[in-house]
Amino acid sequence: MSGFTLSLVGKTIVVSGGNRGIGYELSRAVAKAGASIAIIYRGSKDAVEIAEKIGKEFNVKTKAYQCDVSKQEQVDSTFKKIWDEMGPVGGLIANAGVSVVKDAVDLNKEDFDYVYGVNVFGVFNTARAAAKLWIAHKTQNASIVITSSMSSQIINQAGENKPLTQVFYNSSKAAVSNLCKGLASEWAPHGIRVNTLSPGYVNTDQTANMDPALRAYQAANIPLKRFAQPEEMAGQTVLLLSDYATYMTGGEYFVDGGQLIW
Ligand code: NDP
Numbered sequence: 001m002s003g004f005t006l007s008l009v010g011k012t013i014v015v016s017g018g019n020r021g022i023g024y025e026l027s028r029a030v031a032k033a034g035a036s037i038a039i040i041y042r043g044s045k046d047a048v049e050i051a052e053k054i055g056k057e058f059n060v061k062t063k064a065y066q067c068d069v070s071k072q073e074q075v076d077s078t079f080k081k082i083w084d085e086m087g088p089v090g091g092l093i094a095n096a097g098v099s100v101v102k103d104a105v106d107l108n109k110e111d112f113d114y115v116y117g118v119n120v121f122g123v124f125n126t127a128r129a130a131a132k133l134w135i136a137h138k139t140q141n142a143s144i145v146i147t148s149s150m151s152s153q154i155i156n157q158a159g160e161n162k163p164l165t166q167v168f169y170n171s172s173k174a175a176v177s178n179l180c181k182g183l184a185s186e187w188a189p190h191g192i193r194v195n196t197l198s199p200g201y202v203n204t205d206q207t208a209n210m211d212p213a214l215r216a217y218q219a220a221n222i223p224l225k226r227f228a229q230p231e232e233m234a235g236q237t238v239l240l241l242s243d244y245a246t247y248m249t250g251g252e253y254f255v256d257g258g259q260l261i262w
Pocket of ligand 1: 016017018019021023040041042043044047067069070095096097118147148149150199200201202204205206207
């Protein structure tokens with residue numbers, strides 16, 4: 001085991017959705033471990049500033065790249081640009097995700113394309129763009145961490161409350177957790193590892209508008225009795241990107257306050 005370390009010094013890590021919420025804290029944690037960070041964002045006006053702030057905070061190179069992960073050609077050209085501007089990429093956190101909360105009877109093809117376009121095709125596009133470069137450059141021990149969700153496995157009970165109606169979101173997370181296993185299997189011979197971070201409820205913009213009664217009910221059903229803070233997602237991701245995780249691939253790792261126990 002000598003020589004194994006949690007340090008990410010010398011690595012460039014791409015983080016999609018790294019400017020906000022969980023992705024922001026994953027970017028900070030990875031920067032704190034010494035990596036340079038390329039943040040991919042969709043359109044937030046402050047993303048460039050946020051990337052610079054993380055760079056200054058941890059004295060690492062950072063840069064924000066605007067790119068819609070659901071567009072394959074845009075993703076391919078963005079990864080080439082990142083490789084040229086920031087040096088060889090060593091890891092990817094495929095974290096960008098969206099939801100549409102609507103009753104199932106009101107959902108339509110546009111909603112499906114939007115949610116699956118980001119949560120499944122977007123994850124695939126970023127993973128594929130990274131893997132193409134790694135295979136071409138014969139990069140070894142590259143690591144992809146996909147942000148899935150505990151909802152890949154369960155539909156939460158809501159008690160007397162109206163449940164969070166997001167069947168496309170939940171099913172897209174089941175799809176992406178399976179995608180992780182397929183990619184891990186296919187790319188293992190190329191030295192590319194693929195795992196998921198599957199969070200429970202986390203306090204971000206995505207959960208900010210949840211009905212307070214539903215939130216209280218859900219929190220009561222979590223063994224740790226609360227939603228997570230985004231920074232509590234970071235340890236597992238740093239581990240999976242590090243040299244300590246060289247035998248970890250195809251895994252779905254739940255960081256959910258114990259919610260899946262019950
Ligand atoms: P937020 O809503 O806070 O942030 C979403 C991020 O994704 C933003 O950075 C956004 O960029 C980016 N993004 C969205 N669409 C695209 C796109 N088409 N192309 C590029 N970037 C895009 O999300 P969270 O931090 O809450 O969630 C992060 C991940 O964690 C998601 O995959 C989510 O499903 C998952 N998750 C979240 C949970 C929670 O309770 N919050 C629980 C379980 C999983 P921009 O700012 O430019 O719009």
